[in-house]
Amino acid sequence: MAEEQTERDDGAVAQAEESLSVTDNRTGETYELEIHDGTVTAMDFRQMKVNEDDFGLMTYDPAYTNTAHCRSDITYIDGDAGILEHRGYTIEQLCEDSNYLEVAYLLIHGELPSKEQYENWAFDVTHHTFVHENIKKFMEGFRYDAHPMGMLLATVGALSTFYPESKAITDDRERYIAAVRMIAKMPTLAAFAYRQSLGLPYVYPDNDLDYPSNFLSMLFKMTEQQYEPDPRLSRALDVLFILHADHEQNCSTAAVRAVGSSQVDPYSAVAAGVAALYGPLHGGANEAALQMLDRIGSVENIPDFLEGVKSKEERLVGFGHRVYKNYDPRARLIKQSVDEVFEVTGVNPKLKIAQELEKRALDDEYFTSRKLYPNVDFYSGLIYEALNLPRAMFTVIFAIPRTSGWIAQWLEMVDDEEQRIARPRQIYTGERERDFVSIDDRPSADPLYPPSEPLSPEVSTPDV
Numbered sequence: 001m002a003e004e005q006t007e008r009d010d011g012a013v014a015q016a017e018e019s020l021s022v023t024d025n026r027t028g029e030t031y032e033l034e035i036h037d038g039t040v041t042a043m044d045f046r047q048m049k050v051n052e053d054d055f056g057l058m059t060y061d062p063a064y065t066n067t068a069h070c071r072s073d074i075t076y077i078d079g080d081a082g083i084l085e086h087r088g089y090t091i092e093q094l095c096e097d098s099n100y101l102e103v104a105y106l107l108i109h110g111e112l113p114s115k116e117q118y119e120n121w122a123f124d125v126t127h128h129t130f131v132h133e134n135i136k137k138f139m140e141g142f143r144y145d146a147h148p149m150g151m152l153l154a155t156v157g158a159l160s161t162f163y164p165e166s167k168a169i170t171d172d173r174e175r176y177i178a179a180v181r182m183i184a185k186m187p188t189l190a191a192f193a194y195r196q197s198l199g200l201p202y203v204y205p206d207n208d209l210d211y212p213s214n215f216l217s218m219l220f221k222m223t224e225q226q227y228e229p230d231p232r233l234s235r236a237l238d239v240l241f242i243l244h245a246d247h248e249q250n251c252s253t254a255a256v257r258a259v260g261s262s263q264v265d266p267y268s269a270v271a272a273g274v275a276a277l278y279g280p281l282h283g284g285a286n287e288a289a290l291q292m293l294d295r296i297g298s299v300e301n302i303p304d305f306l307e308g309v310k311s312k313e314e315r316l317v318g319f320g321h322r323v324y325k326n327y328d329p330r331a332r333l334i335k336q337s338v339d340e341v342f343e344v345t346g347v348n349p350k351l352k353i354a355q356e357l358e359k360r361a362l363d364d365e366y367f368t369s370r371k372l373y374p375n376v377d378f379y380s381g382l383i384y385e386a387l388n389l390p391r392a393m394f395t396v397i398f399a400i401p402r403t404s405g406w407i408a409q410w411l412e413m414v415d416d417e418e419q420r421i422a423r424p425r426q427i428y429t430g431e432r433e434r435d436f437v438s439i440d441d442r443p444s445a446d447p448l449y450p451p452s453e454p455l456s457p458e459v460s461t462p463d464v
């Protein structure tokens with residue numbers, strides 16, 4: 001580890017506390033790379049060339065398994081120790097002492113609010129929950145069986161057309177109002193999507209209710225004057241919202257940052273996050289976990305199921321994480337909420353299967369050697385089901401609180417002078433410099449194209 005001084009582009013002298021010596025065996029040349037924060041800069045490899053014309057060495061990292069794409073002050077995860085902190089506060093403390101709206105403020109503004117700041121923030125969010133009436137018409141255009149996550153994705157993107165001024169992404173006021181609007185309107189859009197899927201009239205927001213209770217009201221209110229959810233259920237939902245608020249550079253947050261780096265408006269960037277979250281390996285896992293528990297059916301079938309997982313015919317959904325190589329702290333907290341919710345709603349029989357499945361997997365060398373532990377999605381679906389929420393809504397409920405994390409990350413990215421438009425490199429593996437062959441001269445049965453059978457005539461008729 002050599003102490004060295006290097007001149008930066010701006011002429012200032014930076015002190016590198018640690019460095020890495022790299023010898024390029026193709027040329028015998030040795031390079032000194034600075035190490036900052038346990039990280040080397042990928043661009044430092046580009047100077048390593050075999051000759052003048054060489055492009056320079058690149059790093060290859062599909063799925064970004066070992067690449068930091070930003071510096072961030074928002075969320076800290078120690079995956080080996082199972083620690084999650086937002087702005088330095090542990091997730092355990094936040095779940096115990098805070099509420100989702102306060103955590104959203106913390107993520108976005110960097111500090112916990114004073115009493116007055118909190119009151120203003122809660123007022124602003126509460127008073128921006130309504131959506132333009134045309135959004136309702138837009139929603140009504142979806143097919144009867146449209147997935148609410150698809151509807152959410154489309155309507156969040158559509159918000160950008162209602163607020164074109166949000167394109168001013170460096171204007172503090174526009175940024176604030178966009179943040180408030182998205183946090184406020186996400187539950188409304190989610191609830192409208194749900195009511196649409198049932199053919200029920202939409203329920204407008206109730207400003208007298210707190211954030212989670214208002215969401216439950218928009219989902220479930222029928223003819224009563226005011227919907228009054230059991231406070232224990234509202235609190236459980238609020239805790240779930242806190243647990244899902246941010247999780248540093250996950251797939252959807254990376255999508256928000258990548259899309260936002262083109263300087264598009266924040267609604268469009270967040271729509272990219274919703275799209276990424278929709279996938280079964282990300283936010284869709286809570287829905288898939290319950291389907292898995294249904295398929296297993298009873299405790300007796302667990303050994304066969306686990307054999308299927310080991311032979312890779314099945315996946316133990318709700319287990320495993322790119323970062324956590326220990327129990328996901330969020331799963332531990334959700335497990336505590338499960339008992340509280342079931343006190344109100346009665347026990348979901350699938351809980352027994354989930355608990356036994358967890359116990360057996362944690363006793364099994366296949367899972368322990370791969371450091372596979374329950375993640376946030378293993379138990380959350382059981383709570384959503386106990387709250388009477390349909391499965392298709394589970395991922396939507398993940399998207400509601402994650403909105404504050406996406407916005408916090410987007411704001412940080414926009415202000416980060418090191419960031420430019422996200423544009424990865426590739427290793428090109430295709431053909432080069434071929435001569436174009438006219439269609440009449442091509443072989444009739446090219447084995448490479450078309451890659452599959454042509455669509456049958458009935459499928460080729462206009463799609464409706």
Ligand code: CMC
Pocket residue numbers: 250280281282283284285309314315316317318319320321322323370372375376377
């Ligand atoms: N069930 C069975 N085997 C697994 C699982 C699982 N859930 N997860 C990982 N493995 C195995 C995998 O087959 C591989 O084994 P081998 O070395 O024999 O090939 C090894 O563990 C490493 O897995 P990986 O796929 O390289 O890990 P990854 O970091 O790319 O994937 C993951 C992370 C979350 C996509 C994965 O663990 C998974 O598919 N889990 C199930 C889906 C799930 O629960 N997703 C929610 C994640 S938490 C919430 C969120 O972020 O959205």
